[in-house]
Amino acid sequence: MGDLPTGWGGGPVEPPDLDEVARAAARISGLVLRTPLMPLQSYDATADIYLKPEVLQPVGSFKIRGVGNWALSLTDDQSRPGIATTSAGNTAIALGYMGRLLGVPARSHVPESLHESKRMAIEAYGVDLVEVTMTDLMRFMFEEAWREEPFTYLNPWGEPLMIAGHGTIGSEVHDDLPELDSVFIPVGGGALLSGVASVLKTLKPSVKVFAVQAEVNSALSAAFAAGGATWIDWHETIVEGASTPIITDEMYPILRRLVDEIVLVSEDEVMGAMRRLALGDKLVTEGAGAAAVAAALATPVEQRGLSVCIVSGGSVDRDLFVEVVSGRPG
Numbered sequence: 001m002g003d004l005p006t007g008w009g010g011g012p013v014e015p016p017d018l019d020e021v022a023r024a025a026a027r028i029s030g031l032v033l034r035t036p037l038m039p040l041q042s043y044d045a046t047a048d049i050y051l052k053p054e055v056l057q058p059v060g061s062f063k064i065r066g067v068g069n070w071a072l073s074l075t076d077d078q079s080r081p082g083i084a085t086t087s088a089g090n091t092a093i094a095l096g097y098m099g100r101l102l103g104v105p106a107r108s109h110v111p112e113s114l115h116e117s118k119r120m121a122i123e124a125y126g127v128d129l130v131e132v133t134m135t136d137l138m139r140f141m142f143e144e145a146w147r148e149e150p151f152t153y154l155n156p157w158g159e160p161l162m163i164a165g166h167g168t169i170g171s172e173v174h175d176d177l178p179e180l181d182s183v184f185i186p187v188g189g190g191a192l193l194s195g196v197a198s199v200l201k202t203l204k205p206s207v208k209v210f211a212v213q214a215e216v217n218s219a220l221s222a223a224f225a226a227g228g229a230t231w232i233d234w235h236e237t238i239v240e241g242a243s244t245p246i247i248t249d250e251m252y253p254i255l256r257r258l259v260d261e262i263v264l265v266s267e268d269e270v271m272g273a274m275r276r277l278a279l280g281d282k283l284v285t286e287g288a289g290a291a292a293v294a295a296a297l298a299t300p301v302e303q304r305g306l307s308v309c310i311v312s313g314g315s316v317d318r319d320l321f322v323e324v325v326s327g328r329p330g
Helices: 018-028 063-071 090-102 116-124 134-142 160-176 191-203 219-226 252-258 267-280 287-298 318-326
Strands: 049-053 083-086 106-111 128-132 152-154 182-186 208-214 261-265 307-311
Touching: 018 063, 018 160, 018 191, 049 160, 049 287, 063 090, 063 152, 063 160, 083 090, 083 134, 090 106, 090 116, 106 116, 106 134, 116 128, 128 134, 160 191, 182 191, 182 287, 191 208, 191 252, 208 219, 208 287, 219 252, 219 261, 261 267, 261 287, 267 287, 267 318, 287 307
Parallel strands: 049 307, 083 106, 083 152, 106 128, 182 208, 182 307, 208 261
Antiparallel strands: none
């Protein structure tokens, strides 16, 4: 994969400051839900794992925070031709939601492996879908092929307004549980962790940040081992919403600075967490949405202390969800 680009040619992504996050919170107020912190259902006397259930957002994921902050910052001239992005699914859903809200067209390049439930949700918002291979999806973003289209393009990983919007999760977590010791965050391209962890590390530097990825697709582990951006062979995974074949040049420095430890989760661990969240906490999650919980459950409390898990999304394929919750193979 040596001939493939490892980024879009920009400088290192900078963390949002607290003022930028506060402006984002004000801008998206009324658009997003201030999700509660809720203890993971347990029969123990004291709770040491709390959930931030972003599955309760209007579009079923945290993405509405970042996409909404970006879209509401556009001028009429910028939004009128339409808005576009590249997405594994949830960013495109949020983009479609904002397109409807602003009354403008929306378009997204997505991987051809996109599951049917996400495809249906995206198309329900009227998004024009372009399905390509995962490698071509990355090329479209890195080689800036979007410049040939009339739409205003959202970089789903490096856009500062996107990251500041995600940072509002961090400020809410700190407000609600200032005594937290650690946070578990699923990592795809890195925008969610960059926003949440930047805020938490600013407000409480001792907070330990666990980055969570599927063990079959850990571009973050590969990047940390190599000391920079590197491509990996991408495999199908139940954590497809937080799996990319690369951590880019632009995202690597901020992730290297913020992440204290990487936790890799197996397919079985994620399915177990999905099942537990559905039956115990009454939360429908996709694999990426349950990954943080799977990681926290696999990490001894002595290593993590009082923990918050970002339950990032619930765009799960119906048949897969039935299979997972029933515990029976399809």
